[in-house]
Amino acid sequence: MSTHTHPVPFTKPEPPIAPDKEIAESPFRDFVRAFLRHRSAVIGSVIVLSFLLIALLAPFITSYEYTARSQALLQAPSVEHWFGTDEMGRDIFTRVIYGTRISLWVGLFAISGSIMVGSLLGLVAGFYGGWRDTIISRFFDILLAFPSILLAIAIVAMLGRSLSNALLAIAIINIPTFGRLMRSRVLSVKSEDYILAARAMGMKNRRILFFHILPNCWTPIMVQGTLGFATAVIEAAALGFLGLGAQPPEPEWGTMLADARQYIQLAPWTMIFPGVAVALTVLGFNLLGDGLRDIFDPRMKQ
Amino acid sequence: MTQTVLEIADLQLHFFTDKGVVKAVDGVSLEVGRGEVVGLVGESGCGKSVTSLAIMGLIPQPPGKVVAGSIQFEGMDLTKISQKELRRIRGDQVAMIFQEPMTSLNPLFTVGNQLMEVVRIHRKVSKEEARKKALEMLQQVGISREGILDDYPHQLSGGMRQRVMIAMAMMLNPKLLIADEPTTALDVTIQAQILDLMKNLNKEFETSILFITHDLGVVAEMCDRIVVMYAGQIVEQTDRFRLFRNPKHPYTQGLMNSIPKIEDKRDRLYSIPGQVPNPHQMPRGCRFAPRCEYVMDICRESSPDLIAVEEGHLSRCFLHQEVKEVAATST
Numbered sequence: 001m002s003t004h005t006h007p008v009p010f011t012k013p014e015p016p017i018a019p020d021k022e023i024a025e026s027p028f029r030d031f032v033r034a035f036l037r038h039r040s041a042v043i044g045s046v047i048v049l050s051f052l053l054i055a056l057l058a059p060f061i062t063s064y065e066y067t068a069r070s071q072a073l074l075q076a077p078s079v080e081h082w083f084g085t086d087e088m089g090r091d092i093f094t095r096v097i098y099g100t101r102i103s104l105w106v107g108l109f110a111i112s113g114s115i116m117v118g119s120l121l122g123l124v125a126g127f128y129g130g131w132r133d134t135i136i137s138r139f140f141d142i143l144l145a146f147p148s149i150l151l152a153i154a155i156v157a158m159l160g161r162s163l164s165n166a167l168l169a170i171a172i173i174n175i176p177t178f179g180r181l182m183r184s185r186v187l188s189v190k191s192e193d194y195i196l197a198a199r200a201m202g203m204k205n206r207r208i209l210f211f212h213i214l215p216n217c218w219t220p221i222m223v224q225g226t227l228g229f230a231t232a233v234i235e236a237a238a239l240g241f242l243g244l245g246a247q248p249p250e251p252e253w254g255t256m257l258a259d260a261r262q263y264i265q266l267a268p269w270t271m272i273f274p275g276v277a278v279a280l281t282v283l284g285f286n287l288l289g290d291g292l293r294d295i296f297d298p299r300m301k302q
Numbered sequence: 303m304t305q306t307v308l309e310i311a312d313l314q315l316h317f318f319t320d321k322g323v324v325k326a327v328d329g330v331s332l333e334v335g336r337g338e339v340v341g342l343v344g345e346s347g348c349g350k351s352v353t354s355l356a357i358m359g360l361i362p363q364p365p366g367k368v369v370a371g372s373i374q375f376e377g378m379d380l381t382k383i384s385q386k387e388l389r390r391i392r393g394d395q396v397a398m399i400f401q402e403p404m405t406s407l408n409p410l411f412t413v414g415n416q417l418m419e420v421v422r423i424h425r426k427v428s429k430e431e432a433r434k435k436a437l438e439m440l441q442q443v444g445i446s447r448e449g450i451l452d453d454y455p456h457q458l459s460g461g462m463r464q465r466v467m468i469a470m471a472m473m474l475n476p477k478l479l480i481a482d483e484p485t486t487a488l489d490v491t492i493q494a495q496i497l498d499l500m501k502n503l504n505k506e507f508e509t510s511i512l513f514i515t516h517d518l519g520v521v522a523e524m525c526d527r528i529v530v531m532y533a534g535q536i537v538e539q540t541d542r543f544r545l546f547r548n549p550k551h552p553y554t555q556g557l558m559n560s561i562p563k564i565e566d567k568r569d570r571l572y573s574i575p576g577q578v579p580n581p582h583q584m585p586r587g588c589r590f591a592p593r594c595e596y597v598m599d600i601c602r603e604s605s606p607d608l609i610a611v612e613e614g615h616l617s618r619c620f621l622h623q624e625v626k627e628v629a630a631t632s633t
Contacts, residue, residue, distance in 0.1 A: 194409075197400060197406045199392070200398040201420050201423065201470070202389045202390065202423055203389075215410050
């Protein structure tokens, strides 16, 4: 604390105005402020971060192995087994927690895969147009013509049932979502003045495409990616439920639900907890995605 | 005029659309000398921007196509050379600035980044050298604050951004600068500053400027010679003194009359009656005939040629021919 030797002024001095700059605020700080002000974005990110921590710290949260069986079969939630046990006496809490790893893993890889492939295809289709656009857009149309889960089932059926094939199938069925988004974004960015200016500066097509158009297309892809993450988690659970995804004894939420189906009346907790886990994860990513969409929407800016 | 930098000869540029062929540029010939400022004036849609984009080779193809004519720049025909050679010239020897400074800079990169990129595309220089060059150039355009290199475009005002755009265009000291309505989007006070700046750069670096505008006031201030375009054709071409004192073509006269004068006390401002012809249905004869107050029968039948009314003053109108013929028969 410094001591004042002069009388304290009645009004606070005006902060000095930054010369020549209308907005003395970095875009990143702007973003953080808008994010923290958006309630559902904050709630969503808290949920997502919690699941992320759970996935990372799984062995420290629970002392059981997810395959370890105990004598207590289908036991109701208790101090020993917080979420109860399943028909083989495995601790459900442990399995739900390890299941987080699988779900986030599938979501992350499937969605990054579809973003990479979809964006690249969309970029080429939107930028070059012509026959490339025709071929790529028709390919998207074909993929979208099937109900996506049906397509995923077909792909897994062809490749054989396993978690990695389910992941691949989820990645493939999500390609057109990102591809189309990217294509439409490229079409609009391509006609921006700064792209014409870049051409007038003598830049090559490829340079313009990757250094000037692509970075200006990321925002909607990021938002869609977050929302797509939720879809991927559901799809992974659905494939697991159908027995086409993770194979026992992997603690995949969908697989757990499938196993629990027979004991709904006898031991509802075998079903409730994995179900709640799926729902919460999806909710978290959806809230976060919606929040990001609002924040990035220029019309929402104050 | 000592040396020609740019020589466009009988340029024909057509757009092939579903509705038919649009002759956006129809037989335009013009020259720009070293250190000269040439104004290209006309209403929206008269083909002035298309001409400038054609020089840069930036007309989307299809639907656009140079059907005939040539664009000679430094001994090269820009309509004939490959994309690769064209790219080497663009931004280096011929640079362009655009109408909208607000959207002509990439919002995601800093000013410094974008200025340095231009240098590094065309020259093999280190980052430090490019940075130095960028700072020098920014000083030339009147921005001396060093921190600007790390600013993003959204942090700058329109005038500042246009200065940055000019700096970017001037980075490699081009022989020809094409300015497509560079001051239209700016405040009047900022306009004057930018015009001053361009005049200084023109003097200092001997950069020729092709100045495209619809603003006759700007033309009077900036340009040595003026080319007036209407519906894809040149209708009048002369130096600025003769154009303003003695406009020959009825269209130019109409443009001059449309400038409000402060001593005039009339209720309505003058405007040329009618509209620019639909590019899909050009009039058969003179393209200005439907709006011309001196229209004669011949104007509706055939199209006049661009003829020299006097030394260094071209105009495309039958009126002059008649006057000449009358003059010829009377002597």
